[in-house]
Amino acid sequence: MFEKFINEVEKVIDSKQLLTSKEALLAYSLDATRLKSMPKAVFLPETSKQLRDVIRLCNEFSISVTPRGSGTGLSGGAVPAKGSLVISFSRMNSILNIDTINLIAEVEPGVITANLQEEVSDQSLFYPPDPSSAAVSTIGGNIAEGAGGPKALKYGVTRDYVMGLEIVLPDGSLIRTGGSTYKNVSGYDLTRLMTASEGSLGLIMKA
Structure with missing residues (x-):
């Protein structure tokens, strides 16, 4: 088989x-x-x-x-x-967009956490979640595991910074959750449901 x-x-x-x-x-x-x-x-x-x-x-x-x-x-x-x-997801590692006006980054799941932090820092911005493995861990992994870090007490954990996701479901279909606005309150909050679900509900393709 x-x-x-x-x-x-x-x-x-x-x-x-x-x-x-x-x-x-x-x-x-x-x-x-x-x-x-x-x-x-x-x-x-x-x-x-x-x-x-x-x-x-x-x-x-x-x-x-x-x-x-x-x-x-x-x-x-x-x-x-x-x-x-x-x-x-090591080959899906592109930072697709950094919107400095709306303070939103769009990334593929294989982006290394520290690389995103460095990229936004170069534009005088700050991505707070900082797991101890930031130098090697990926954004997709952080989202799937609900990663935190030392700064979580003040700034919150990864879940607090995920506004939307593209998810591949077990049948291969694609869904988009959330959006580019913080006040996106209609319907179920599937973004937070998917965050920290450890890949059990679907695969993160973009955040």
């Missing part, structure tokens, strides 16, 4: 985006907890379409998925489920 799944995946992505060697899988088998579980394969998406196509195939073949940022979490969130496909 898994071999057939891999064959279908290779039809929609570049083969270099799929890791299956034992050495590569070992690197993605654990996080900062040191808990370990070997995945079946690792997928490195570069575009929204690739991610959605592969998620649709996972749904079709009943393959479990483990999303991964930098693997710095201490809750086991990035430890793969047995026999799962790890989806590493």
Whole structure:
């Protein structure tokens, strides 16, 4: 079953985006907890379409998925489920826009936290969430884990700075939550629901 799944995946992505060697899988088998579980394969998406196509195939073949940022979490969130496909967002690492008037940044999930902090600092702005792993942790991982940091007591945690998300659901469909205004109060607050959900409800594609 898994071999057939891999064959279908290779039809929609570049083969270099799929890791299956034992050495590569070992690197993605654990996080900062040191808990370990070997995945079946690792997928490195570069575009929204690739991610959605592969998620649709996972749904079709009943393959479990483990999303991964930098693997710095201490809750086991990035430890793969047995026999799962790890989806590493390391190649989706662009800062798409920094709106200095409305004080909003738009980023892909693989952006390193410290890189965003440095980028906004160059424009005399400040991104407060500062997990101890900021030099290596990703924004997507911070959102998925609800990361905080020493400044949380004064400024709040990651959840307090997420205004909107683009999420890929388990069937491969795309939803957008929240918006670019702080007072966005109509309907359910899906942005806060997705924050700290550890990838259990969907995969963060943009924030």
